[in-house]
Amino acid sequence: MVTVKNHLLKFTQKLYHWNLYRAILATLWLVFPLEFVGVTFHIIYETCFHENGILETAWNLKTNLPGFQDLAYLLKSTNDLTFITVSLLLAFFSAEKLYELHVRQSHEHLAGITSLFIYFLLIVETASSLDLPQIATVASNLLIPILIGLLTGFIYSFIERRQPTKITTSYWATTHLIAIFSFLIVFIGALSFIIYQTQLYPNYLFQQVQNLFQSGKQPTFWRIILATTLGNLGHFLGIINEFTTNMGNHFSSEGANLAYLAVHHSLWKVPYPINLHTLYDSYGALGGNGMLLALGSTILLRVKNQQTRLVARLTFGQLLFDQGEALMFGVPILFNPLFFIPLLLAPFLSMTIGYLAISMHLVPPAAYVIPYATPGILRAFLGTNGNFGALAVSLLCVCVSGLVYYPFVNLLDQFTAQNGDELNV
Template sequence: MSNLMKRLLPMLVTNSVRLRHNRIYRALQQTFAVIFPFVIVGAWAQMLEQSVFSRNGFFAVIYNLDNVIPHYNQIRTLLLIVETVTINMMSVMAAFFVAKYMARSYKKDDSLAGLTSVGAFLILNFNAQRNAQSSFQTNNFGYRGLFIAIVFGLLIGWVFRFTHADFEEPSHHYTIAGLISRGLRGTWLTILILIGSVAITYGLSRVSTEGFIGLFYVVFQMPATNIPHVSLRLALVTTINALMWWTGIEGPINPLMVQAGSTTSTANLNYALEHANLFNVPNPITINTIYHPFASFGGVGMTLALIIATLWVGRSKPLRRIAGLSLLPGLVNISLPVMIGWPVTLNPILLVPFLTTPLVNMAIAWTAIRLRLMPPSVYTIPTTTPGPLAAFLGTNGNLVALIVAVICLIVSVLIYAPFIRLAETINLESAKVGDHHD
């Protein structure tokens, strides 16, 4: 292993140094850094709102908090406002900053590029449906729309290289008229981009009512229907879902969303309620029995394991700090801080464990259920239930399920740990090499 690493490392370092000099990579890094404080504030608000101040939040149901905490609903409203202007606006912010940093890398007018990108992003998420309640598909302003924001932001920032709107350091010798006329230099491009966005939106509305996200989901559904074997189908579906999350698209499988009762899980639940014996439920292997309770601690991709592994083996202080800030939200399955902060999103090194850990965990859970060591977990639990407890509660207190969940967590941490070391080594090495270059 270490020999392999020694041979691999220089190659990885050279590649990541090259990557670091890539404008796209830099624009993304800078953008994530700028929006991270908003993500943290929003995620903590979301954590409180979902686990404490929602009537079916984990802590709320256990301690009956809605009767205990005074002004329960008012506090919830305040938290929702904070969420709305932070994480639920994340993609709008990203659209601005990605275009801004991209344009700046070409020494062009970055503010104009940023604002144009925001305009284009808003147009792309315009609600084309008639009688729509809101002008925009506001649910795409959060993590769900991040990939689109990034792609179009980069594109718009890049297009600005062809303008004459050069970036100028603000000087003390300016006139207001001069400033305004300077702003006009890129206007033709802005107009073209906005018109282009309108055309794209119009075209999209003919094929998908949900914009780009609707298109992605259509792609997602294709493998699900064609594979007959349930375990393979589960593996493929969850992996594609994880890949979407990694890319910056909120995949259709979201641990924070209440699972609509599928036919299989309803059959399981009915059986369990009638017979009180979970071992013989009709569908022992489903997404609700092996993926949700065992393979999505902290969110898609077992990011809770990444947080724990970072706190365990991580040496870099900033990374440890980010992991520390992400730990509590991660416990109630809110993964945004670590997705943006580490970052996991579009990070090539973390892609491997992000995709493999859930598969390994599902295999462990599958084996334990097939060997009848533990019953499948079939009862509905709050979405904010801390990951390691999900199986324990979902089986109504089966100790083996708890042990299997803990094993899954340990295995996941062990899978993530070497990649964290690898990422840190590459960071250090490329920083050294980078210094020489600059």
């Protein structure tokens, strides 16, 4: 284990010397404040204004709050606009930072503006319609704007470093602009075609994975593990779309369990005790994908670096509502090799604990429908109609996941101690 940790730390240090990776880290840190605001708006909307939100259900806000519909529309629109802006800024800053690291001089933000313009046209073109929610859905995939920004920044820096010194400034400026805009036209067209075509392959792959999971009479533990691991891997790489988000949300077992409950009013003999809801939702995604509630807690208990602790303190309330996106930007966790292993391992162990507890009849499976945006630590408790054993298992999963994250959080602390806040350039 010590050897693995040492190799991982050395690999991260080597990776940091790449301008490409430094540009990504700097971009994530610059965009973190807006992502934090967007996640906060999202939590308010989902808890108070979603038709099945936990606070809306408890207080009947739709009836009791004046102007409920107008407030809901305003908050949802603000939420969508914020996340679209986050994606646009990812394209802008990744191009800017890579250019600055390569050329190390000001360039009037041409690379960032070009990248932002390219990405804006792409999300408008690839959205199924031009309404705000559809554009926001397309913009939720974080990897695409970062790749566009890095490619744009590289091309700008490549041209700049080969600027001829014997040609007059006016001639160079003219040819420079012609080259850039020619590239822009070709680049937009090529990327539009590529993105449109590649959307077909994830959809096909999603259908094949769905067929795999649905084969047989019922979902199995290993099928659920495969689905959730693929989803978490996608989120680690910033690939957030229907394919990764809804990877496992096609099991029909939850409806059968609810139908059984309506007749028998007993959780102990539901037909499908092992499914996505009883394992992943209840025990494997506390704090969001990757058991990030455990990571946030471990950072607050262990990390000495003040910047990392600040991020954890700011986002801890969001983690309670299973919204870990801001933490993934601020630590960062996205594209960070230090957290690749625990991000996949912690949910696996937590679901294993839940599976054993249910299989050994220590706790009933969580089958009751619970309000939307219920804090993750309470999902199993409420889903089992208030079984305190399920709550104890949830707490155990957080503790075990914290132990999984602990050595890797130590690596993060070592890295920042040696290099300062290098992970947040």
